[in-house]
Amino acid sequence: MELRQLRYLVTIAETGNLGRAAERLFVSQPALSQTVRALEHELGVRLFDRHPGGVSPTAVGRDVVEAARRTLAAAEGVRAAAARVLRVGFEASGAGDLTSRVRAEFARRHPEARLEPKRYDWGGETAALHAGLVDVAFVWLPADLTGLAHEIVHREPRVVGLPEGHRLAGRAALTVMDVSDEPLMWTERAPREWVDWWAVNPRPDGSAPKWGPTNDNVEEMLDQVADGVAICFGPASMARYYTRPGLVWVPLADAEPLRVALAWPAGSANPLVAAFVAVVRELSRP
Amino acid sequence: MELRQLRYLVTIAETGNLGRAAERLFVSQPALSQTVRALEHELGVRLFDRHPGGVSPTAVGRDVVEAARRTLAAAEGVRAAAARVLRVGFEASGAGDLTSRVRAEFARRHPEARLEPKRYDWGGETAALHAGLVDVAFVWLPADLTGLAHEIVHREPRVVGLPEGHRLAGRAALTVMDVSDEPLMWTERAPREWVDWWAVNPRPDGSAPKWGPTNDNVEEMLDQVADGVAICFGPASMARYYTRPGLVWVPLADAEPLRVALAWPAGSANPLVAAFVAVVRELSRP
DNA sequence: TGCGATCATAAGCGCGGCTTATCGCCCGGC
DNA sequence: GCCGGGCGATAAGCCGCGCTTATGATCGCA
Numbered sequence: 001m002e003l004r005q006l007r008y009l010v011t012i013a014e015t016g017n018l019g020r021a022a023e024r025l026f027v028s029q030p031a032l033s034q035t036v037r038a039l040e041h042e043l044g045v046r047l048f049d050r051h052p053g054g055v056s057p058t059a060v061g062r063d064v065v066e067a068a069r070r071t072l073a074a075a076e077g078v079r080a081a082a083a084r085v086l087r088v089g090f091e092a093s094g095a096g097d098l099t100s101r102v103r104a105e106f107a108r109r110h111p112e113a114r115l116e117p118k119r120y121d122w123g124g125e126t127a128a129l130h131a132g133l134v135d136v137a138f139v140w141l142p143a144d145l146t147g148l149a150h151e152i153v154h155r156e157p158r159v160v161g162l163p164e165g166h167r168l169a170g171r172a173a174l175t176v177m178d179v180s181d182e183p184l185m186w187t188e189r190a191p192r193e194w195v196d197w198w199a200v201n202p203r204p205d206g207s208a209p210k211w212g213p214t215n216d217n218v219e220e221m222l223d224q225v226a227d228g229v230a231i232c233f234g235p236a237s238m239a240r241y242y243t244r245p246g247l248v249w250v251p252l253a254d255a256e257p258l259r260v261a262l263a264w265p266a267g268s269a270n271p272l273v274a275a276f277v278a279v280v281r282e283l284s285r286p
Numbered sequence: 287m288e289l290r291q292l293r294y295l296v297t298i299a300e301t302g303n304l305g306r307a308a309e310r311l312f313v314s315q316p317a318l319s320q321t322v323r324a325l326e327h328e329l330g331v332r333l334f335d336r337h338p339g340g341v342s343p344t345a346v347g348r349d350v351v352e353a354a355r356r357t358l359a360a361a362e363g364v365r366a367a368a369a370r371v372l373r374v375g376f377e378a379s380g381a382g383d384l385t386s387r388v389r390a391e392f393a394r395r396h397p398e399a400r401l402e403p404k405r406y407d408w409g410g411e412t413a414a415l416h417a418g419l420v421d422v423a424f425v426w427l428p429a430d431l432t433g434l435a436h437e438i439v440h441r442e443p444r445v446v447g448l449p450e451g452h453r454l455a456g457r458a459a460l461t462v463m464d465v466s467d468e469p470l471m472w473t474e475r476a477p478r479e480w481v482d483w484w485a486v487n488p489r490p491d492g493s494a495p496k497w498g499p500t501n502d503n504v505e506e507m508l509d510q511v512a513d514g515v516a517i518c519f520g521p522a523s524m525a526r527y528y529t530r531p532g533l534v535w536v537p538l539a540d541a542e543p544l545r546v547a548l549a550w551p552a553g554s555a556n557p558l559v560a561a562f563v564a565v566v567r568e569l570s571r572p
Numbered sequence: 573t574g575c576g577a578t579c580a581t582a583a584g585c586g587c588g589g590c591t592t593a594t595c596g597c598c599c600g601g602c
Numbered sequence: 603g604c605c606g607g608g609c610g611a612t613a614a615g616c617c618g619c620g621c622t623t624a625t626g627a628t629c630g631c632a
Binding site: 578585587599601 | 617626
């Protein structure tokens with residue numbers, strides 16, 4: 001078994017078609033035929049069912065492909081270790097100012113290392129951590145942190161994003177009930193719990209939010225808010241980091257503030273992770 | 287980068303010597319010279335310092351080797367997924383009867399799968415979990431379970447192992463203070479916390495145990511107890527699973543019972559793990 | 573100073589994985 | 603009912619890569 005074979009395997013599973021996979025991998029189709037056969041022989045199980053129209057993984061094949069993905073992610077970890085790269089995941093405005101302060105301080109202390117910030121869609125930083133795509137992440141809570149070491153490093157109040165000219169856009173502050181009748185942006189990407197927390201569901205009076213359109217990330221969300229189709233909630237730093245014509249931010253007075261955790265794989269022996277955690281811990285102390 | 291190269295890398299780091307590594311890998315020494323050079327070139331960093339007498343990893347090299355180990359463990363996971371093998375770690379008598387009941391029920395429900403019980407030395411099941419050498423394990427608490435999902439599935443009272451003919455061997459039950467003056471077996475393998483918990487350190491009166499010889503695993507421990515050089519503590523199931531001439535077990539009345547957790551890597555998408563957890567959960571309900 | 577480690581380099585070879593060419597199969601359209 | 607297109611499998615040949623053996627360079631040590 002070699003990484004090359006696992007790379008082929010994953011691509012084949014993704015395309016469901018040897019020809020297209022071959023194209024994407026810049027090899028010929030028979031090379032893949034051969035690789036699949038060799039792997040199936042080595043592992044002693046059929047990995048794909050062949051039919052005219054393509055291939056589809058068997059039950060075992062699905063598990064094997066999943067394990068192959070993990071192995072390839074681990075191999076990327078070898079590259080990252082060699083490059084002294086620390087891959088830091090976050091979403092939207094992350095942990096606000098803390099993020100940039102940490103970056104500066106970390107660069108000062110570890111000039112040999114390189115930070116690689118990776119932005120994800122709503123809730124994506126948690127998945128990236130679990131999949132080994134980042135070494136450490138600023139995670140917006142609530143999130144599933146099982147299997148991850150973590151500590152809360154940042155809190156910030158929430159704000160409401162409104163289209164310019166909205167009847168509430170001039171207010172100095174708003175309450176959740178003030179915006180109860182407004183359609184609220186939400187996402188299918190993040191877990192239910194995350195969505196409910198952001199939407200303050202249920203509302204103080206027990207009612208449910210009025211759900212508006214869905215979106216996958218901050219840009220998409222803000223575009224739609226600026227278009228006037230709905231409003232959104234966000235952390236205060238979002239108002240400082242993202243702006244666009246037609247968008248107005250107003251403090252949300254009575255909602256629980258966002259808590260941001262720094263999280264990393266629990267068993268992580270990566271010394272850069274430890275160094276990064278140390279810096280964040282230090283700078284997050286008020 | 288290929289798995290072959292990572293395998294070589296790890297072996298080289300383990301032997302600290304290209305020649306011996308080559309011997310162990312059944313290749314010639316220049317093949318390793320070449321591989322190291324190729325990897326160093328690909329990753330863009332020096333991985334080993336060469337000196338007459340051998341090679342030693344650089345700072346980056348150490349991290350890379352560690353990452354390589356993880357990758358190889360992940361690759362073993364591919365094999366395990368293909369073989370529908372669930373590698374179950376435990377130490378000594380594991381979770382007692384529960385273990386065999388679970389095995390039977392799991393085999394009944396998943397005839398296509400195969401359980402592969404892996405016995406480890408004291409405290410070793412936790413390390414094996416972290417290293418990806420097993421998919422799931424029965425862990426004797428206390429243990430470092432950060433990064434692992436876990437739940438307590440079993441409890442059992444403790445017993446004292448004594449040499450036959452010992453002055454306390456005939457008693458129906460003993461207290462910790464009864465055996466206070468006896469040299470007690472212990473181990474350097476497991477974390478300090480583990481050792482102290484087993485030794486009931488400090489004793490009810492605040493004193494420390496009288497430390498006897500060390501040992502690495504249950505067989506070694508019981509041999510020495512049977513020889514009369516020391517006594518030992520263990521869970522009740524140890525008295526049922528391990529016996530030998532010259533060894534007597536007596537209940538230990540006043541010590542906290544052993545708690546056994548089922549633990550597995552938190553992000554584990556392996557469906558066999560989920561199935562195993564379900565069976566254990568079910569059978570462990572009283 | 574010479575010997576015995578070590579790793580590096582050089583040269584040649586053989587295998588494995590690639591390529592192109594082709595086949596067999598199934599389906600869908602006419 | 604037949605033909606054509608798309609699929610994966612097979613065959614044959616080639617070529618690069620990673621191995622081997624042989625040798626060199628360097629250092630520590632007696």
